[in-house]
Amino acid sequence: MNLTYLELRCPISGALLRFVTHLMLTLALVCGTAHLAGAQTNRAGEFVAVGATTIQPIIAHALETFMPGTQLEPRLEGGGSSAAVPAVRSGRADIGMISRSLLPNESEELASVTIGYDALAIIVNSMNPLDSLSVEEVRNIYTGRRRSWSGMPSWATEIVVVSKQIGRGTLDVFEEYSGLVSPFHSDISGEGRELIFAEAWEAGGNLDSILWVGGVPAAIGYVSLGEADRFIELGHPIKKVMLDGVAAELPRVADRGYPIRRELNLVYRRDNIQAVAFAQYMLGKEGQDSVRELGFAPRSFGELSE
Template sequence: MKYFLSMSFVLLCLTLAGCTSSPSTNSNSNELSGQLTLTGSSTVAPLAAEIAKRFERQHSKVRIDVQTGGSGKGIADVRRGVADIGMASRRLASDETDLTAHQIAADGVGLIVHQSNSIAELSPDQIIAIYTDKSNNWQDVGGDDKKITVVHKAEGRATLEVFLKHFGIDNPSVKSDVIVGENEHAIKTVAGTEGAIGYVSIGTAEADIESGVPIRLLPLDGVEAKTVNVASGAFPMSRPLNLVTADPSSQLAMEFIQFCQSADVHDLVKSQYFVPITKGSDIAK
């Protein structure tokens, strides 16, 4: 009888020990799950979408929805709580201190013309004159006798804000012929109009030029509009590509952002013709 009680006591202890240890040995106890919604910059969106696919493959219970609409929309959606993360291809403004920017790459904004355009380069004064309708024929700036078609970005687009700030132009002063939204819309317009000029993400333009789209990037201040010059800091019209959050942010959102900033996605950043950033090397957010 004593032997039976002793064995029963041992079995009970083993059972209790097994129950106590089971949660710590469960490999799925810390598995990420849930949904994220990203909205905003059409420049950042293709990169974010590719990173999201890789993140989802590593975390089968996570789903990430990436939507465009411009940097302004991304920031507004985060503030309203309808997006977990905003995408902004610019620095945060002085009235956006309630948000936090997390840089994932760098990009430059370059001026594009049709491939057939004979102009080699434009000075800042000539660019300002074109966009404020003081010069409306390419002959006025050393080119062929052809009307200039000014392609401009819509309000809320980060490329618009970067362009205006760099050249010190007030948006109401711009006299545009065509208003576009996304970079590809601007590229398509310039590619289809021999006298057109526009400004877009250098990375996007480089990718399209490589695929045969008939556009050309113009140098700025004597520096070629190339990704390598953005990476070195030589190109004057550069910008950070940010993911934007409001406090407090979910664990899932922060895990995704950390992944976007890691060396694990540098190949994806380069494939989109952007410049990878490393910790401590990012430009002002």
């Protein structure tokens, strides 16, 4: 499968570019393409999954064992959680990937399964001496009230705030946790909530945020915990900070000690035989192994202690 899902929305530094070649080659085996091919309904011979880039590596891994014998070619596309339901509804995709709880209309319209759980990790560059933040400190940074790292303690340099684009499940979860909302929602009147700093960089997929924070020493962002752990293991210069003294680790997600947890959901049409079969496969041992091996919490939290 091709890998084409960097969704950059601001200039990047030379330091970022030096990471790209190595990381793209590493990710090529585990990430699908996010090249959106338009409203394509003639998908003969393909099995298509569209949506949250957080879930893409899990599905790519699972498809390696699910697809042999089906005579279908897998194709993965990004676009964020908001792209999942329209793609499945129109028949352009077999599976939609949504990295948040389903909205009532989504669960009524389509069949769905929760394949596992993730958390949001707040990440900073590994050069940053910061180890922990409170929810109030996160709010102060993301509203722009706190503009410098000095006195937190950290060092006297201006904070580079990295947020997410509208339609991303990661943004939805961050908004719920922080009580803030993006200023770019089409209608935010009457919300009664503070706005995320309008000058924040807007990332698309997790990869964007991870590259930016890893390449800009003063940056802060929020990404999938599973993806953060995977890139830290690859040696990318980012680190996770504790929230209210609780480490961003799977066992603390499992016991609900960590404050930002989210569902990983698949949606599909009930009359799509291959999609139904794949959804059931993801609930079985091999599918759950893919969830676990990619660094996410399996559907059954009891498996974490095995």
